[in-house]
Amino acid sequence: MTKAVQIKGVSKKYGSYQAIKKVSFDIHDNEFFTLLGPSGCGKTTLLRMIAGFETPTTGNIILHGQNIENLPANKRRVNTVFQNYALFPHMNLEENIGFGLEMLGWKKDKRECRVNEMLKLVHMEQFAKRFPSELSGGQQQRIALARALAPEPEVLLLDEPLSALDLKLRQAMREELQDLQRQTGITFIFVTHDQEEALAMSDRICVLAHGEIQHLDSPINIYENPTNRFVADFIGDTNFLDVNVTGSNVHATSIETPLGINIDVPASGVKVGQDAVMSLRPEKISINKSVDGVSLPGRVMHRTYMGGYTHYTIQLSSGADLRVSMRNNISNNINYDLNEAVTLGFSPASVRVLGE
Amino acid sequence: MGRLLSFFINKNDVSRYPGFGIITLLFFLFLYLPIMVIIAFSFNENKIVSVWNGFSTKWYTSAINNQTLVDSLQVSLTVAFISTFIATVIAVSAALALTRGDDIKNKNFSIMVVNLPLMLPEIVFAVAILILFSLLGVQNGMLKLILAHTCFCIPFAFLPIRARLQGMNNNLEHASQDLYATPWVTFRRITLPLIMPGVFAGGMLSFVISMDDFITSNIVSGGGATTLPVYIFSLVKQGVSPELNAISTLIMVASLLIATPALYFATKK
Numbered sequence: 001m002t003k004a005v006q007i008k009g010v011s012k013k014y015g016s017y018q019a020i021k022k023v024s025f026d027i028h029d030n031e032f033f034t035l036l037g038p039s040g041c042g043k044t045t046l047l048r049m050i051a052g053f054e055t056p057t058t059g060n061i062i063l064h065g066q067n068i069e070n071l072p073a074n075k076r077r078v079n080t081v082f083q084n085y086a087l088f089p090h091m092n093l094e095e096n097i098g099f100g101l102e103m104l105g106w107k108k109d110k111r112e113c114r115v116n117e118m119l120k121l122v123h124m125e126q127f128a129k130r131f132p133s134e135l136s137g138g139q140q141q142r143i144a145l146a147r148a149l150a151p152e153p154e155v156l157l158l159d160e161p162l163s164a165l166d167l168k169l170r171q172a173m174r175e176e177l178q179d180l181q182r183q184t185g186i187t188f189i190f191v192t193h194d195q196e197e198a199l200a201m202s203d204r205i206c207v208l209a210h211g212e213i214q215h216l217d218s219p220i221n222i223y224e225n226p227t228n229r230f231v232a233d234f235i236g237d238t239n240f241l242d243v244n245v246t247g248s249n250v251h252a253t254s255i256e257t258p259l260g261i262n263i264d265v266p267a268s269g270v271k272v273g274q275d276a277v278m279s280l281r282p283e284k285i286s287i288n289k290s291v292d293g294v295s296l297p298g299r300v301m302h303r304t305y306m307g308g309y310t311h312y313t314i315q316l317s318s319g320a321d322l323r324v325s326m327r328n329n330i331s332n333n334i335n336y337d338l339n340e341a342v343t344l345g346f347s348p349a350s351v352r353v354l355g356e
Numbered sequence: 357m358g359r360l361l362s363f364f365i366n367k368n369d370v371s372r373y374p375g376f377g378i379i380t381l382l383f384f385l386f387l388y389l390p391i392m393v394i395i396a397f398s399f400n401e402n403k404i405v406s407v408w409n410g411f412s413t414k415w416y417t418s419a420i421n422n423q424t425l426v427d428s429l430q431v432s433l434t435v436a437f438i439s440t441f442i443a444t445v446i447a448v449s450a451a452l453a454l455t456r457g458d459d460i461k462n463k464n465f466s467i468m469v470v471n472l473p474l475m476l477p478e479i480v481f482a483v484a485i486l487i488l489f490s491l492l493g494v495q496n497g498m499l500k501l502i503l504a505h506t507c508f509c510i511p512f513a514f515l516p517i518r519a520r521l522q523g524m525n526n527n528l529e530h531a532s533q534d535l536y537a538t539p540w541v542t543f544r545r546i547t548l549p550l551i552m553p554g555v556f557a558g559g560m561l562s563f564v565i566s567m568d569d570f571i572t573s574n575i576v577s578g579g580g581a582t583t584l585p586v587y588i589f590s591l592v593k594q595g596v597s598p599e600l601n602a603i604s605t606l607i608m609v610a611s612l613l614i615a616t617p618a619l620y621f622a623t624k625k
């Protein structure tokens with residue numbers, strides 16, 4: 001796999017504030033790469049450094065083998081889809097999409113050809129002569145995409161491009177974006193603070209917090225095997241319980257849990273005596289069905305019906321609370337009442353032990 | 357104006373208060389009566405301004421044939437055009453630097469310095485620039501007028517241009533650079549067209565201020581250039597003549613002809 005972008009020891013300081021703390025990672029060619037993190041963690045800063053609107057305080061940015069950190073934005077073969085689209089209000093859609101091509105010196109007829117191709121790609125052929133102010137948010141979004149894709153950049157940067165759209169449109173655009181990425185084969189670097197969006201679209205996700213990389217991996221690995229408590233908490237929903245680590249080797253970690261049981265769970269780097277938590281996802285717990293010999297008595301304290309799912313909060317006789325999520329399907333549409341006595345089961349294999 | 361009026365009418369229903377109609381009428385009379393008197397008496401046959409004895413357009417003929425008047429108008433227009441152009445160019449550069457420059461130190465202080473001449477009494481400015489010119493040995497009347505007018509026009513041009521730039525999303529300029537446009541092309545193709553209403557408003561303001569200026573023009577005049585207001589003032593000193601009324605009326609009509617489309621374009625988005 002060739003590397004499209006290499007970030008090497010890049011940091012960024014605004015005055016005395018360290019927005020990005022020396023990060024290094026590679027982005028592969030043809031990859032849908034997502035930068036995910038809470039507000040203010042430095043996603044936009046990182047993206048702007050790749051685009052050329054911001055210079056790194058230290059480190060190198062390499063685009064297909066070439067150092068670009070000191071190149072002005074207009075010399076980088078990288079295009080951006082801005083959060084608020086930033087379409088030129090005084091140009092019609094054709095002119096907007098053709099702008100980059102014109103700047104690259106394309107001839108008029110070749111340009112028109114490409115613009116039409118782009119309009120077709122984003123299903124906006126009939127709007128060519130309209131102005132941006134005459135479009136809906138979703139349509140502006142598409143034109144912003146077409147404008148950024150038209151010059152065939154080596155890398156496309158997208159800064160929360162879906163955040164201004166309503167839920168339904170956002171979900172539809174997710175698929176469209178993925179399709180576009182596959183059709184064009186252009187490397188996408190996508191910024192979002194929406195973990196669902198990141199999981200749904202990405203080949204790999206880089207989770208950022210406080211200007212540092214927390215975890216960089218495929219969506220499945222990030223969800224199933226988060227590296228730390230922050231990642232487990234930020235991606236999806238989970239139960240955290242403080243545990244004592246009583247044994248640790250390369251095959252398993254033994255823990256003493258507040259559930260009143262001691263279990264052996266998959267190995268973690270956590271050492272005996274270290275402060276640790278266990279993370280157990282709500283959908284990995286079953287009600288009234290013992291799994292791998294685990295069966296814990298408890299009582300329904302809370303129930304939230306969500307349509308496809310029902311969320312329960314169960315208070316165990318050991319005193320601990322666990323949140324459980326049950327899918328409502330044909331084979332499983334039983335509802336448990338408040339205060340009903342139940343037992344909970346889960347496989348120790350689905351427990352993750354994480355250091356603080 | 358209309359919106360303000362309807363706001364008052366809707367909120368407090370002022371129009372139902374006793375005497376509303378009379379007061380409104382008095383207000384408009386107060387504003388426009390002097391102007392109407394001038395227009396009316398510019399058609400007065402009589403040489404004594406305040407005594408009406410018949411309709412005539414002879415004062416217009418005499419105004420148009422007055423070579424000194426035409427010359428001074430030409431001076432005023434030339435000075436106004438050139439100083440407006442220079443002031444607007446400087447104001448655009450200053451506004452760009454002060455809103456888009458990231459690394460400018462003392463930004464607020466600089467903005468204050470650009471705007472400060474607005475607070476300065478004009479007479480102080482005029483005397484100061486007169487002294488400066490005599491120190492530098494600037495003799496040419498036209499040059500003196502253009503330099504002085506350019507100076508006091510800059511803050512007037514700066515204000516609307518800066519407001520427009522601040523209101524414009526600078527992501528548009530980033531987008532342009534992102535699409536391979538050089539900074540200069542970005543300015544010409546993106547920034548300038550989008551701040552044009554502000555540039556236009558600033559230019560209009562400069563032009564009007566320059567055309568209207570009396571104090572500075574009067575003090576630095578000499579060296580063979582007299583502006584229209586300075587010439588009119590010299591006429592007033594000899595007593596108010598109907599010709600003066602005709603000149604005033606002509607200026608008024610010209611202003612309306614220029615200002616109406618200007619206002620129309622400035623308010624259009």
Ligand SMILES: Nc1ncnc2c1ncn2[C@@H]1O[C@H](COP(=O)(O)OP(=O)(O)OP(=O)(O)O)[C@@H](O)[C@H]1O
Nearest residue numbers: 014017019037038039040041042043044045046193
């Ligand atoms: N020009 C700037 N000057 C000073 N501080 C800045 C500047 N730009 C960003 N920051 C700071 O750097 C940090 C990271 O900002 P950044 O915009 O990258 O966050 P983000 O992850 O994109 O957040 P969001 O999801 O809210 O867009 C923030 O704390 C922000 O206050």
Ligand SMILES: [Mg+2]
Nearest residue numbers: 043044045159
């Ligand atoms: Mg951001």
